[in-house]
Amino acid sequence: MVNPEQAEIVKYIFAEVLSGKGTQKVADDLNQMGIPTKRGARWTATTIRGILKNEKYTGDAILQKTYTDSRFNKRTNYGEKNKYLIENHHEAIISHEVFEAVEAALNQRAKEKGIEKRNNKYQNRYSFSGKIICSECGSTFKRRIHSSGARKYVAWCCSKHLKQITECSMQFIRDEDIKKAFVTMMNKLIFGRKLILQPLLEALRGMNKSDNLSRIQELEKQIEKTRNRENCL
Incomplete structure (x- = not known):
């Protein structure tokens, strides 16, 4: 059930960001107006961004964003578990068009500030x-x-x-097809290392260039890994 007062605040936040305001400015304005968060706290830029990135305001729901590990610790799901998108799960407050427009605005603002949206942790999530x-x-x-x-x-x-x-x-x-292709490729490298990796390694050595040293070392590591894997088969 949508809370009308809270819905108006959510709409206000999305509208203000679309008008060009930053998340910190929107938070400051809400604090100056004496409007508390849902939990009665003060607004921050992080709180505003959390609302702007929450798909539930479009009526959709993504299940299993978090999960409990074997030690009963709550973890953010970075792909360890399946996530499930349920469209039109509940009444929407914001349209998908507005939601996507705000996301584009945030991305553009981040680029203008020289902020990389995806750090190394995100890049290596999967x-x-x-x-x-x-x-x-x-x-x-x-x-x-x-x-x-x-x-x-x-x-x-x-x-x-x-x-x-x-x-x-x-x-x-x-995803399942990519994994199958990857396993097939690794098997070919394991059983065909003498025809693939070792000749390439010898060719690089023959070039006798210092800038190839790191590549040679990396290939030697790969050959050693394939040998270890072959011994385990």
């Missing part, structure tokens, strides 16, 4: 983050939750295709 390159446009793939009727599944999509479908026609790839 095993394939930043590692899958689109063969058509060269952009990296992003992890997404797709739906087929009532069934949800993880897929990887070209970031340029997601932003502008006319600039890249690359279709999404299911």
Whole structure:
């Protein structure tokens, strides 16, 4: 059930950000007006950003954002568990168009301030983050939750295709298919190291250039890893 007073505050926050105000300015204005947060505390920029990024105000709901580990500690779900998107789960306060427009505004403001939206922790959240390159446009793939009727599944999509479908026609790839391809590739490297890795290593050594030293060392590490894996098979 939507609380009318709280709904008006949420609408105000989204409208103010769309008008060009920063999150700290919106928080300051709410504090000056004497309007407390839902828990009766003062507003902060972090609180405002939390509201702006919460999909529940569009009527949707993402389940299992957090989970409890084996030691009963609450953890943020960075992909360890499946997440489930339920559309039109409840009454919406903000339209999807407004929500997406605010997200674009925040991203643009961050770029103007020289702030990277995704730090290294985020980039490495999933095993394939930043590692899958689109063969058509060269952009990296992003992890997404797709739906087929009532069934949800993880897929990887070209970031340029997601932003502008006319600039890249690359279709999404299911997470399970990528994992199968990765295992197949690793098996080929393990059993074909003499034909693939070692010849490449010798070619680099033959070039006798100091800038190839780090690449040679990395290949030696890879060869050692494949040997260890082969011994375990």
